[in-house]
Amino acid sequence: MSVNLPVTNDHGFYEIRLESIGGLGANLSGKILGELGALYLNLNSSNFASYGSEKRGTPVKSFVRYCDVDKEIRINSPIEKPHILGIFHERLAGKIPVMAGVDEKTIVIVNTNEEPDYVRDHLKMCAGTLVCIDALKIAIEEKTRINMVMLGAIAKASGFITLESMEQVVKDTVGKKYPAVLPGNLAGIKRGFEEIVVKKYENDGKYPYQEYTEVKREWGYDNSPIGGVNTIPGSTVTNDLTASREGYVPLFHEDKCIHCGLCDTTCPDMVFQFVEGEYRGKPSMVNKGPDYHHCKGCLRCVEVCPTAALTAELERDHDIWKIHVRNKDLVVESMEFEDAGANSIVNTESGN
Numbered sequence: 001m002s003v004n005l006p007v008t009n010d011h012g013f014y015e016i017r018l019e020s021i022g023g024l025g026a027n028l029s030g031k032i033l034g035e036l037g038a039l040y041l042n043l044n045s046s047n048f049a050s051y052g053s054e055k056r057g058t059p060v061k062s063f064v065r066y067c068d069v070d071k072e073i074r075i076n077s078p079i080e081k082p083h084i085l086g087i088f089h090e091r092l093a094g095k096i097p098v099m100a101g102v103d104e105k106t107i108v109i110v111n112t113n114e115e116p117d118y119v120r121d122h123l124k125m126c127a128g129t130l131v132c133i134d135a136l137k138i139a140i141e142e143k144t145r146i147n148m149v150m151l152g153a154i155a156k157a158s159g160f161i162t163l164e165s166m167e168q169v170v171k172d173t174v175g176k177k178y179p180a181v182l183p184g185n186l187a188g189i190k191r192g193f194e195e196i197v198v199k200k201y202e203n204d205g206k207y208p209y210q211e212y213t214e215v216k217r218e219w220g221y222d223n224s225p226i227g228g229v230n231t232i233p234g235s236t237v238t239n240d241l242t243a244s245r246e247g248y249v250p251l252f253h254e255d256k257c258i259h260c261g262l263c264d265t266t267c268p269d270m271v272f273q274f275v276e277g278e279y280r281g282k283p284s285m286v287n288k289g290p291d292y293h294h295c296k297g298c299l300r301c302v303e304v305c306p307t308a309a310l311t312a313e314l315e316r317d318h319d320i321w322k323i324h325v326r327n328k329d330l331v332v333e334s335m336e337f338e339d340a341g342a343n344s345i346v347n348t349e350s351g352n
């Protein structure tokens with residue numbers, strides 16, 4: 001017997017859009033939700049994702065459609081007005097227009113440790129039901145991933161996806177492939193289901209409705225420097241990878257650093273800021289530490305450091321923005337940084 005969808009749009013679809021950054025598992029979440037609909041809820045369902053290079057830090061959208069079994073899903077267009085919007089990291093707001101299409105009928109689920117009123121203001125949410133879940137904290141405590149906690153929260157907020165059905169689809173998919181992490185995944189789903197904080201907002205005029213528009217490429221072949229050369233350290237000049245981290249950062253202990261450069265050659269995003277200086281009385285390039293703006297938290301640098309000058313620490317335990325080295329302080333050539341953030345994440349959607 002199929003579940004009853006609580007609401008559908010004019011085409012008879014119940015639609016979910018997930019907004020995330022590569023590495024947080026939104027693509028997998030969309031696949032799980034798609035499979036859940038067809039195999040466990042006896043609905044028709046479809047899922048597809050939209051992302052650029054399969055790299056941590058690039059924007060990811062995943063779309064899920066459900067409808068009753070007597071109807072077919074024949075469209076593959078992006079979901080513009082979702083019934084559920086999952087935002088896998090609150091810092092996505094302002095980088096890309098994640099709140100597009102949200103109105104009083106939308107349930108917005110956000111991974112955050114903030115209170116709903118603060119989150120509403122941060123997201124500039126015009127109206128709807130706001131669901132806050134501290135998925136990062138739960139994921140760390142249960143040794144699972146943010147996406148598992150978000151799936152639990154989505155199930156609870158939907159009102160028609162049971163905890164049991166969500167647990168079952170995860171057991172049958174991810175659990176078969178990675179049985180060692182199944183207990184943590186199930187614990188994360190359960191806590192996501194149980195620990196959501198919900199608040200409804202009327203359309204009180206505080207923030208306007210945001211229309212859905214495709215984000216166009218900010219930096220491309222026609223306006224980048226010749227050869228696409230990046231003249232400033234960091235993965236791209238404006239790329240903020242903060243939202244890719246899953247709770248941990250490399251902490252730099254300058255007193256232990258021998259300036260060997262291994263972290264620099266290992267880091268895929270050129271986070272470390274080396275400047276001309278002196279080491280042991282001789283001219284040398286010296287490590288000033290990471291620019292956390294570009295760090296995606298993979299911790300490869302911690303693994304490779306021979307002197308424990310880098311340690312993996314919980315980001316919430318340290319005010320890293322006070323200690324990080326911002327590359328604009330170090331580069332010779334100056335560029336505008338502060339205003340670049342709003343549209344800085346290059347959107348390379350495949351659109352399929």
Ligand code: SF4
Binds near residue numbers: 261
């Ligand atoms: S690998 Fe460690 S010791 Fe070498 S430069 Fe990096 S932080 Fe310093």
Ligand code: SF4
Binds near residue numbers: 249250294
């Ligand atoms: S964790 Fe280390 S290696 Fe990974 S992106 Fe950050 S600085 Fe680079």
